Amino acid sequence: MIVRLMGEGQYRVDDACLARLGELDDRAVAALERDDESELDARLDEMWGVVTEQGERLDDADLTPSDLIIPPSDLTLEETRALFSEQGLIPDLPS
Amino acid sequence: MAGLMGRATTVVKAKLSRLLDNAEDPNETLDYSYEQQLTLLQNVKRGVADVVTSKKRLQLQTGQLEQALVKLETQARDALAAGREDLARAALERKSTTQAQLRGLDEQVKGLEAQQEKLIASERQLSAKIEAFRSQKEVIKAQYSAAEAQVRIGEAATGIGEQMADTGLAIQRAKDKTEDMQARAGAMDELIASGTLEDFTSGGTQLDRELEQISSQSEVDSELARLKGELGAGAERKELEA
Numbered sequence: 318m319i320v321r322l323m324g325e326g327q328y329r330v331d332d333a334c335l336a337r338l339g340e341l342d343d344r345a346v347a348a349l350e351r352d353d354e355s356e357l358d359a360r361l362d363e364m365w366g367v368v369t370e371q372g373e374r375l376d377d378a379d380l381t382p383s384d385l386i387i388p389p390s391d392l393t394l395e396e397t398r399a400l401f402s403e404q405g406l407i408p409d410l411p412s
Numbered sequence: 413m414a415g416l417m418g419r420a421t422t423v424v425k426a427k428l429s430r431l432l433d434n435a436e437d438p439n440e441t442l443d444y445s446y447e448q449q450l451t452l453l454q455n456v457k458r459g460v461a462d463v464v465t466s467k468k469r470l471q472l473q474t475g476q477l478e479q480a481l482v483k484l485e486t487q488a489r490d491a492l493a494a495g496r497e498d499l500a501r502a503a504l505e506r507k508s509t510t511q512a513q514l515r516g517l518d519e520q521v522k523g524l525e526a527q528q529e530k531l532i533a534s535e536r537q538l539s540a541k542i543e544a545f546r547s548q549k550e551v552i553k554a555q556y557s558a559a560e561a562q563v564r565i566g567e568a569a570t571g572i573g574e575q576m577a578d579t580g581l582a583i584q585r586a587k588d589k590t591e592d593m594q595a596r597a598g599a600m601d602e603l604i605a606s607g608t609l610e611d612f613t614s615g616g617t618q619l620d621r622e623l624e625q626i627s628s629q630s631e632v633d634s635e636l637a638r639l640k641g642e643l644g645a646g647a648e649r650k651e652l653e654a
Contacts, residue, residue, distance in 0.1 A: 321574060323420065324530055324582055326537060342415035349416065361416075377540035380548065380571030386420040401419045407427055408580045 319375065320368050321383035328372030337367050338385075354394045361390035428573035438561040442549040445569050449542045452576055452583075456535045459583045460528060466590045467524045469597050470517055476604060477514045481507060491622075494630070499622055513600070520593055527586040534582040538575055545572045 318335055321327045330338070341364045348356035364387050375381065388400055400406040414422070484507040491499035548568050552561050 320417075321578070323578055324534065338417065339415070342417050345416050364417075377537045378544040380541060380544050380568050382567065382570040383421070383574055385417045386424050386574070387417050388420045397416075401423060406581060406584070407423065407577045408584045409427070 318384045319381055320372065321386045322365055322368055322389070323386060324389050325365070325369075326377070327375040327379065327381070327383055328368050329375060330368060330372040334367060334371045338364055338387075341367070349394070349397060352394060357394070357397065358390045361388065365390065424574055424577045425570075427577050428570055438558060438565050439553055441565055441569070442552065445572070446542070446546060446549060449538070449545065449572060449576065452579055453535070453538055453542060456531060456538060456579055456583055459586050460531045460535065462590050463524055463528045463531065463586055466593050466597070467521055467528070470521050470524070470593065473597060473600055473604070474514060474517050474521070477510055477517065480510050481514070484510065496622070517600075520596065523589065524593060527589050530582055531586050534579045538579045541572045541575045 318330055319327055320330050320338070341360050345357055345360040345364070348354075348360060368387065388397060392400065392406075396406055484503050488500045488503035488507065491497075491503060545568055548564075552564050552568070556564060
């Protein structure tokens with residue numbers, strides 16, 4: 318599976334790594350739902366750590382789409398919510 | 413409830429599907445997408461330049477505050493030498509406020525540096541992917557039937573589109589930060605201009621006047637002493653001549 322760390326780059330990860338990411342992801346969601354920003358940041362940091370340490374970085378020129386995208390940990394709670402909202406944090410692409 | 417990874421993935425892919433939906437003629441899609449990529453690359457370069465400009469402005473203010481610190485220290489010492497502890501205290505209080513402002517500026521400069529690094533990394537990745545896309549697009553145009561091309565274009569466009577969304581977000585975040593800094597830098601400029609921060613160095617304050625008085629008084633005293641000395645010497649000379 319290919320995972321993108323938003324703002325960082327893409328990595329190829331194995332199944333064990335994915336399973337660990339899934340566990341951390343559940344805890345991150347729970348933290349977001351109870352407005353616990355420090356817990357959310359900590360879990361996201363941990364997810365980033367798992368990917369950068371155990372994953373294999375793809376070349377910058379690789380055009381393979383990612384299977385999963387992990388948001389950055391330095392967003393505020395509001396920004397993280399905005400990221401998932403209808404309007405979104407990601408601006409429209411230039412036209 | 414989907415996880416954060418799932419949600420982020422959905423959000424990014426939704427942005428891209430809108431982009432690809434507009435596609436009718438594969439060749440046109442490729443060229444259009446490529447143009448968009450180049451526009452975004454220009455935007456990210458401009459973003460880096462904006463961050464650098466903001467950083468320079470903060471660094472300029474840092475220099476101004478550092479000068480104010482030196483002057484305040486000198487003034488405190490002068491006041492103390494003149495036996496005016498109250499004035500020395502006032503100058504040192506202002507110095508401490510200025511030091512806090514300086515630490516704040518330092519933090520902001522570091523924040524902008526972090527943004528700058530992120531943008532530069534994003535620019536590098538986008539640039540590498542655009543180059544790969546450009547050569548792939550020529551291959552697709554030359555070698556594939558319309559149906560096959562559609563599939564390959566979908567893959568390539570999704571791959572680079574993801575990077576574009578990522579870079580777009582980096583530009584947006586840097587822009588928000590830069591605007592925030594600009595506002596603060598503007599407020600700081602106003603503070604400096606109004607003399608609130610540089611009261612003692614701008615020359616117009618009560619403290620400044622008092623310090624000036626001290627120094628001019630001591631000048632008068634020493635002039636007086638000099639004149640008295642001359643007069644005294646003259647009188648002695650007259651006595652000797654008589």
